[in-house]
Amino acid sequence: MVSAAARKSLLTVRVMDLVTPTAILPLLLGCVGLFSFFKLRQRERMKAYVQDAVVVITGATSGLGRECAKVFYAAGAKLVLCGRNREALEELTKELAASQATKVQTHTPHTVTFDLADTGTVVAAAAEILQRFGRVDVLINNAGVSYRGAILDTALDVDQRVMQTNYFGPVALTKALLPSMTARRRGHVVAISSVQGKISVPFRSAYAASKHATQAFFDCLRAEMEQYAVKVTVISPGYIHTNLSINAVTADGSRYGVMDKTTAQGRMPVEVARDVLAAVGKKKEDVILAGLLPSLAIYLRTLAPGLFFRLMASRARKEQKPKHS
Numbered sequence: 001m002v003s004a005a006a007r008k009s010l011l012t013v014r015v016m017d018l019v020t021p022t023a024i025l026p027l028l029l030g031c032v033g034l035f036s037f038f039k040l041r042q043r044e045r046m047k048a049y050v051q052d053a054v055v056v057i058t059g060a061t062s063g064l065g066r067e068c069a070k071v072f073y074a075a076g077a078k079l080v081l082c083g084r085n086r087e088a089l090e091e092l093t094k095e096l097a098a099s100q101a102t103k104v105q106t107h108t109p110h111t112v113t114f115d116l117a118d119t120g121t122v123v124a125a126a127a128e129i130l131q132r133f134g135r136v137d138v139l140i141n142n143a144g145v146s147y148r149g150a151i152l153d154t155a156l157d158v159d160q161r162v163m164q165t166n167y168f169g170p171v172a173l174t175k176a177l178l179p180s181m182t183a184r185r186r187g188h189v190v191a192i193s194s195v196q197g198k199i200s201v202p203f204r205s206a207y208a209a210s211k212h213a214t215q216a217f218f219d220c221l222r223a224e225m226e227q228y229a230v231k232v233t234v235i236s237p238g239y240i241h242t243n244l245s246i247n248a249v250t251a252d253g254s255r256y257g258v259m260d261k262t263t264a265q266g267r268m269p270v271e272v273a274r275d276v277l278a279a280v281g282k283k284k285e286d287v288i289l290a291g292l293l294p295s296l297a298i299y300l301r302t303l304a305p306g307l308f309f310r311l312m313a314s315r316a317r318k319e320q321k322p323k324h325s
């Protein structure tokens with residue numbers, strides 16, 4: 001004698017036997033199809049966003065900025081390449097023109113030279129860009145300088161120089177271009193910050209301070225620009241294999257001139273540039289492009305600040321320059 005409950009469960013098993021193999025495959029295929037469709041649509045939208053867009057890149061003469069120039073050029077952007085070194089910008093322009101043709105229509109870049117530490121030249125450069133193109137679709141504030149030194153040894157004018165290049169310069173350029181964006185209710189401002197905009201490590205005071213200020217300013221800007229449909233993206237990379245450490249300023253204002261091991265072992269700038277293009281295309285708000293340890297350090301700073309500070313103090317003791325040991 002089979003009970004009613006047993007009969008019911010037997011029936012359920014038989015029905016499941018029939019339904020499972022026949023329904024799961026189409027369901028799975030449907031999901032994959034839907035996922036592929038959305039991915040494809042997102043890629044098309046990303047392409048359209050950059051194609052023919054006027055994209056201003058600061059610090060295009062070297063490292064990440066140079067690679068950003070290459071990936072945005074290949075994506076069909078109308079580039080405005082900025083830096084202090086005119087020859088380096090012209091050389092890059094030639095290199096881009098000679099690069100292999102992509103499927104999209106490319107445009108000959110325009111170059112503008114100015115020093116971010118000289119606000120007058122920054123404002124003049126913004127006016128020149130607007131006069132020539134009438135608009136800026138994407139501004140990538142990439143240029144920057146790092147620093148190595150102990151606070152006790154560092155002259156105030158070194159702090160001011162780093163702050164001027166990494167913070168006040170980009171702020172001045174952004175402010176000069178912003179009204180043209182709000183008027184069109186269109187535009188995108190990108191700030192290349194650093195993991196050091198989220199955590200501070202010893203002997204990087206001026207650099208970390210400038211990047212924390214960058215994060216704060218552009219976070220405020222994002223909120224204020226929402227009503228004008230102007231997007232703001234802050235990107236915080238970890239170490240990248242560039243000339244950043246070589247070009248860093250030291251406590252007395254001289255050039256550090258050394259390729260640090262951490263920099264040499266950093267990510268390839270072309271990979272980071274591709275991530276920057278993707279972040280812009282996806283209109284991301286805040287992106288951390290770093291490995292596990294720096295990412296964990298960011299969480300540790302928020303969740304267990306005491307422990308983080310002890311770790312940094314121990315690091316400072318170990319790295320202490322002989323002068324103050």
Ligand SMILES: NC(=O)C1=CN([C@@H]2O[C@H](COP(=O)(O)OP(=O)(O)OC[C@H]3O[C@@H](n4cnc5c(N)ncnc54)[C@H](OP(=O)(O)O)[C@@H]3O)[C@@H](O)[C@H]2O)C=CC1
Binds near residue numbers: 061062236237241244
């Ligand atoms: N490399 C790394 O490990 C990391 C870098 N970053 C950030 O990435 C950005 C790019 O740096 P990266 O490519 O690594 O370093 P590089 O030293 O290779 O490039 C720095 C660029 O900034 C420009 N620049 C520096 N000072 C000025 C100035 N006063 N006025 C105008 N342009 C200036 C330089 O142009 P020129 O000297 O020719 O005028 C150069 O093109 C920086 O903001 C940096 O903080 C963030 C995280 C990690």
Ligand SMILES: CCCCCCCCCCCCCCCC(=O)OCC(=O)COP(=O)(O)O
Binds near residue numbers: 196204240
């Ligand atoms: C739960 C376990 C957590 C373990 C956390 C341990 C803390 C380890 C400290 C890691 C510090 C990472 C610093 C990363 C710095 C960085 O990526 O900076 C990027 C730059 O901008 C590089 O500039 P620089 O001039 O300093 O070369």
